[in-house]
Amino acid sequence: MALGLSAQVPFSRIENGAREPQNWLTYSGRLDGQRYSTLTQITPANVKDLELKWVLQTRAPAEPNSKYEATSLVVDGILYTVQPPNVVVALDAVNGRIFWTHAYTPAPASRPCCGRINRGLAILGNTLFMGTLDGYLIALDARDGHLIWSTKLGRAEEGYSVTVAPLIVKDKVIAGPAGGELGISGYLSAYSAETGKEVWRFNTIPQPGEPGHESWGGDSWKHGGGSIWTTGSYDPELNLIYWGIGNAGPDWNGDVRPGDNLYTSSFIALDADTGKLKWHFQFTPHDEFDFDATQVPVLTDLQWNGKPRKVVMTANRNGFFYVLDRVTGEFLLGKPFAKVTWASGLDAGGRPIRTGHSTPQGSIVYPENQGATNWYNPAYSPRTGLLYVPSWMDTWSVYTSRVEPYQEGNWYSGGSATHNVPGIRPGLVTRRLPELAWGAIQALDVKTGDVKWQFRMTDVTDSGVLATSTDLVFAGGREGYFYALDALTGAVLWKSMIGGAVSAGPTAYAVEGKEYISIPAGNAIFTFGLREQ
Amino acid sequence: MKHTSLLCATLLTVMGMQAQEVHGVSPADLERGMQLFLNNCAGCHGPDGDLVADVKLGSGKFRRAQGDNDLRGIIQRGIPGTPMPPGTYTDDQAGVIVAYLRSMTSSARRTGLKGDAGRGKAIVQGKGQCLQCHRIGSGGTVSGPDLTGIGGMRREVDLEQSLIDPDAEIRPDNLTVRAVEKDGSKITGRLMNMDTYSLQILDGGSLKLRTLKKDSLREYEVMKKSAMPSYRDKLNAQEIADVVSYLVSLKEPI
Numbered sequence: 001m002a003l004g005l006s007a008q009v010p011f012s013r014i015e016n017g018a019r020e021p022q023n024w025l026t027y028s029g030r031l032d033g034q035r036y037s038t039l040t041q042i043t044p045a046n047v048k049d050l051e052l053k054w055v056l057q058t059r060a061p062a063e064p065n066s067k068y069e070a071t072s073l074v075v076d077g078i079l080y081t082v083q084p085p086n087v088v089v090a091l092d093a094v095n096g097r098i099f100w101t102h103a104y105t106p107a108p109a110s111r112p113c114c115g116r117i118n119r120g121l122a123i124l125g126n127t128l129f130m131g132t133l134d135g136y137l138i139a140l141d142a143r144d145g146h147l148i149w150s151t152k153l154g155r156a157e158e159g160y161s162v163t164v165a166p167l168i169v170k171d172k173v174i175a176g177p178a179g180g181e182l183g184i185s186g187y188l189s190a191y192s193a194e195t196g197k198e199v200w201r202f203n204t205i206p207q208p209g210e211p212g213h214e215s216w217g218g219d220s221w222k223h224g225g226g227s228i229w230t231t232g233s234y235d236p237e238l239n240l241i242y243w244g245i246g247n248a249g250p251d252w253n254g255d256v257r258p259g260d261n262l263y264t265s266s267f268i269a270l271d272a273d274t275g276k277l278k279w280h281f282q283f284t285p286h287d288e289f290d291f292d293a294t295q296v297p298v299l300t301d302l303q304w305n306g307k308p309r310k311v312v313m314t315a316n317r318n319g320f321f322y323v324l325d326r327v328t329g330e331f332l333l334g335k336p337f338a339k340v341t342w343a344s345g346l347d348a349g350g351r352p353i354r355t356g357h358s359t360p361q362g363s364i365v366y367p368e369n370q371g372a373t374n375w376y377n378p379a380y381s382p383r384t385g386l387l388y389v390p391s392w393m394d395t396w397s398v399y400t401s402r403v404e405p406y407q408e409g410n411w412y413s414g415g416s417a418t419h420n421v422p423g424i425r426p427g428l429v430t431r432r433l434p435e436l437a438w439g440a441i442q443a444l445d446v447k448t449g450d451v452k453w454q455f456r457m458t459d460v461t462d463s464g465v466l467a468t469s470t471d472l473v474f475a476g477g478r479e480g481y482f483y484a485l486d487a488l489t490g491a492v493l494w495k496s497m498i499g500g501a502v503s504a505g506p507t508a509y510a511v512e513g514k515e516y517i518s519i520p521a522g523n524a525i526f527t528f529g530l531r532e533q
Numbered sequence: 534m535k536h537t538s539l540l541c542a543t544l545l546t547v548m549g550m551q552a553q554e555v556h557g558v559s560p561a562d563l564e565r566g567m568q569l570f571l572n573n574c575a576g577c578h579g580p581d582g583d584l585v586a587d588v589k590l591g592s593g594k595f596r597r598a599q600g601d602n603d604l605r606g607i608i609q610r611g612i613p614g615t616p617m618p619p620g621t622y623t624d625d626q627a628g629v630i631v632a633y634l635r636s637m638t639s640s641a642r643r644t645g646l647k648g649d650a651g652r653g654k655a656i657v658q659g660k661g662q663c664l665q666c667h668r669i670g671s672g673g674t675v676s677g678p679d680l681t682g683i684g685g686m687r688r689e690v691d692l693e694q695s696l697i698d699p700d701a702e703i704r705p706d707n708l709t710v711r712a713v714e715k716d717g718s719k720i721t722g723r724l725m726n727m728d729t730y731s732l733q734i735l736d737g738g739s740l741k742l743r744t745l746k747k748d749s750l751r752e753y754e755v756m757k758k759s760a761m762p763s764y765r766d767k768l769n770a771q772e773i774a775d776v777v778s779y780l781v782s783l784k785e786p787i
Contacts, residue, residue: 008741078742092733092744099725099733099742141668143735143742144723146679148671194671 008126008142009075011170015236022510024074026231027120027165028377029507032299033233033242035379036467037508041515042530043470047484047494049531053516054096056525058083067424067503068520070120071165071377071464073128074509079518080123080142081525085116086132088140093518094511096527102145106133109156111409112163113181119230119375119504120165122173124193129173131162137175139196149196153177157409159184165231169241169272172199176228180246180292183223183412188232188243188268190275200275204228204245204263211277217258223406224257225249226264230294230375235310238327240278241270242297242312250414251290252358253401260285265293267312269329279329283316285351288358289342289399290369290417291318298380298387299326302447313446315378315389317371320346321449335449337442338372339394341365358399358415368395368437369417370460377505379467384487386443386452388465388473395420395437395460421460424501428480430459441465441475441483443490453490455483464505466517474517476502482519482526498526558632566633569626571686577616581688582637591637591688604631637688646774653779656772661764663776669783676723676737677761678707684783693777696768699759709760710734712745712753720745724755 009025017023017030021038028035042050058068066084073080079093086104091097106116110133122129127148128140134156139148153175154160159182166175172190180186186204191197204226206212216224225248232243248257248264265284270277284291298313302323312326319340323333331350342365343352356365376390402415421437439460443452461477468474471487478501484494500522507518518527571580574590582590597612598604605627611619622630657663658672666677673680683692694701708724710732722734725742732745732753737760745753764773 076741090742092731092742095731095744097726097728097731097733097744099735141675143675143740144679144725146668146675146681 009123011124011168014168023076024072024507024509026122026168027071028231028233028296031234031236033296034298034300035377035465035505036381036469038469039508039510039515040470041510042468042472042517044472044486044493046530047472050494050517050528051531053527053529056091056096058523066116068523069117069503070520071505072507072518072525073121073123074507075123077511080121080128082118082120082130084118086118086130088121088128088130088145090142090145093509093516100145102140104132104138107156110134110161111156111159111182112161113179118163122166122168124168127193129166131164131166131175133161135160135162135177137162137166137173137191137196151191151196154184158182159409164229167231167234168193169234174232174241178227178229180225180227180249181251181411181413182409183249183406184227185222185224186226186228186246188228202268202270202275202277206262212262215259215262220257223249223412224261224264230296233297233299234272235299235326239272241272242299242326243268244293244295244297246292246294247290248287250404250412252288252399252417253403253414254286254288254358255401256403256414261287265291267293267297267314267324269326281324281329281331281350283320283322284318289365291371294375295373296377298378300380300382304332313380313387315373315387315444317374318342319367319372321444322350323446333449337389337444337451338391339366358401360401362398362400364396365399366394366396367392368397368420370419370421376462377464379465379473381467381487383469383471385446386487387446388467389442389444390461390463390465390475391440391442392421392460393438393440424462424478424503428501430479434458439477441473441485455485455490463502466506466508468508474506476519476521480521482521500524562629562632563636566629569630570633573620575685580686582634590634593635593638601631604634646770648774648778650778650782653775653777656768656776657779661768661776675735675740680780680783682783682785684781689777689781692780693773696764696773696776699761699763703759709756710753711756713751715749715751
């Protein structure tokens with residue numbers, strides 16, 4: 001009498017997620033990475049009537065350096081979330097009451113680079129899947145939170161951690177390790193959802209004998225990074241998985257790793273059944289700025305020069321917006337969406353024309369180390385043809401390279417980068433003048449890369465974005481506001497001060513015919529719905 | 534059955550000893566003591582307190598302690614030169630752990646029969662029909678308590694009692710709700726949570742999580758009896774010993 005994976009959420013439900021907009025079945029809502037809700041109850045006309053329905057406080061005050069980054073899943077009225085660092089909670093999506101909690105305690109040896117965080121869960125059948133800070137992928141029963149299996153992806157002592165929300169493709173769980181600042185050697189793998197056993201592995205740092213290995217000089221590949229920490233997308237027709245790969249290591253000293261350093265700071269397209277590489281596109285060859293390419297690949301079909309094209313889009317941390325053919329990887333469009341000085345432009349193939357470097361004496365380069373955007377998810381509306389991008393406008397860093405020997409478990413960044421925007425800290429206090437750098441939600445015309453509108457915030461934003469078919473855009477920022485914007489103009493139609501920096505993506509869902517918008521911020525989740533008339 | 538009267542006599546004796554030795558300690562204190570013991574001590578000492586050589590915490594006899602004050606001191610300060618580490622327990626926490634240790638003097642199995650874990654596994658998976666409600670590893674279902682790793686969490690004597698007399702002690706995690714909706718439909722499920730206005734359950738029929746609004750119910754009751762049947766007349770003494778042996782062997786969480 002096996003517990004089985006046939007029950008609650010078979011893969012057919014995830015694959016056909018567009019048919020059930022009341023649920024949020026995967027990190028991006030659906031497999032295409034669009035974060036586009038087709039629920040219609042909340043509109044520009046009534047969004048002013050949104051009111052708070054419930055709040056879920058975390059179990060304890062957040063630890064220093066922890067942020068609530070998880071996107072919630074919603075399945076038939078049950079909301080699943082991960083409070084930092086690895087506390088899984090199942091609760092009633094209507095009233096916020098908890099059904100169960102599974103508090104996973106990461107081993108003290110955990111060495112996450114950038115906060116004790118987790119970006120969310122995946123679900124298949126009756127099973128939830130979560131990465132852990134100490135380098136495991138675990139499976140929990142969605143009905144009572146009990147542990148089903150646990151698979152080790154890498155040694156925590158070496159810097160391997162798992163912060164990505166896994167992606168379900170058919171009967172497999174797709175995930176990989178983070179740790180690009182600690183000299184890991186990255187990979188993306190598929191695991192059996194039933195047993196946790198690895199089915200295939202794609203080395204994001206090609207090992208000796210593998211294609212792309214020649215892009216690493218000497219032994220530099222051994223600690224080359226190429227981490228996994230933001231969720232990919234899947235095209236069922238092409239049976240291809242698209243994933244953004246992390247930076248090369250050491251981050252800021254490219255001199256010790258001559259070459260393009262594949263497949264760091266790239267999108268890869270893999271056959272979902274075998275893990276074989278179909279194509280790759282490297283946005284930042286020989287990355288010296290820790291730019292990564294860890295953005296959610298956004299899939300859509302467009303008329304391109306009069307012909308239909310299956311495309312994948314990304315506003316990259318390096319400051320350029322890209323459109324690629326997702327069948328072949330062909331470069332179609334690239335254009336900056338913030339101030340960029342590390343490259344003067346892109347050549348005909350999309351390769352950057354380099355003008356800036358990290359240097360031993362330190363060099364000012366735009367954008368800053370946190371990028372023109374980052375892992376904060378964008379959203380795409382097929383109705384408006386606009387990609388809504390959380391943006392850090394006109395930021396810079398002084399990038400300094402330094403020779404640092406690799407030592408297991410130690411920071412392996414090869415230098416430093418200053419930040420002209422401070423990190424998130426308690427108190428929501430901003431005294432930096434906005435003309436020095438500001439945050440924005442930008443709407444990019446995906447056919448031209450032109451900025452259609454920009455909603456400007458004084459402070460920067462780590463918020464994800466949600467777009468709706470009623471032409472609303474939901475997003476927040478570090479100031480603690482959560483906004484509903486007009487998707488066509490960027491005008492503020494509603495806002496709520498929720499008192500904590502927004503560092504996650506919103507979800508839209510419905511239960512018993514009532515639509516809700518839910519957003520984690522600070523140490524809590526806030527869920528809004530329309531006021532009862 | 535012959536073994537039943539013997540069991541009852543033993544049980545009465547045990548209960549009498551417990552009542553005497555833990556006088557003044559509330560059931561809630563014992564529960565806290567047990568939780569602290571299982572979470573912090575059982576990893577080395579085992580749930581029965583007998584895994585460390587020459588140390589039998591359930592025997593009521595302690596070589597290094599004359600009384601409860603000494604025991605509390607050992608729990609708080611450890612024993613230098615041995616693997617027993619100091620613990621950051623308050624006096625109150627150390628006190629309830631001691632109370633729980635005192636209550637463990639009944640560690641001896643009540644049947645006294647030696648069980649066979651292999652035969653027990655076959656009974657659990659077959660004749661006993663345990664997996665129709667319980668889960669063990671990847672087998673079974675979720676309407677009843679998860680037995681994966683139960684051997685690391687419960688003592689033999691408790692497991693045996695649960696098999697023979699499931700109503701004797703129903704742990705807060707294992708309560709069952711029975712409710713009738715206003716249209717007369719009946720619902721039974723595991724209680725997951727509750728508040729002034731609602732009950733959160735794992736529905737025993739659909740095996741899905743759901744909220745019951747109290748004002749939409751005709752009536753509801755948190756059951757004082759276990760949903761589990763007694764195996765007193767379903768299995769003989771040897772079979773129960775076998776099942777207990779198997780459950781005790783389930784030490785790992787997965």
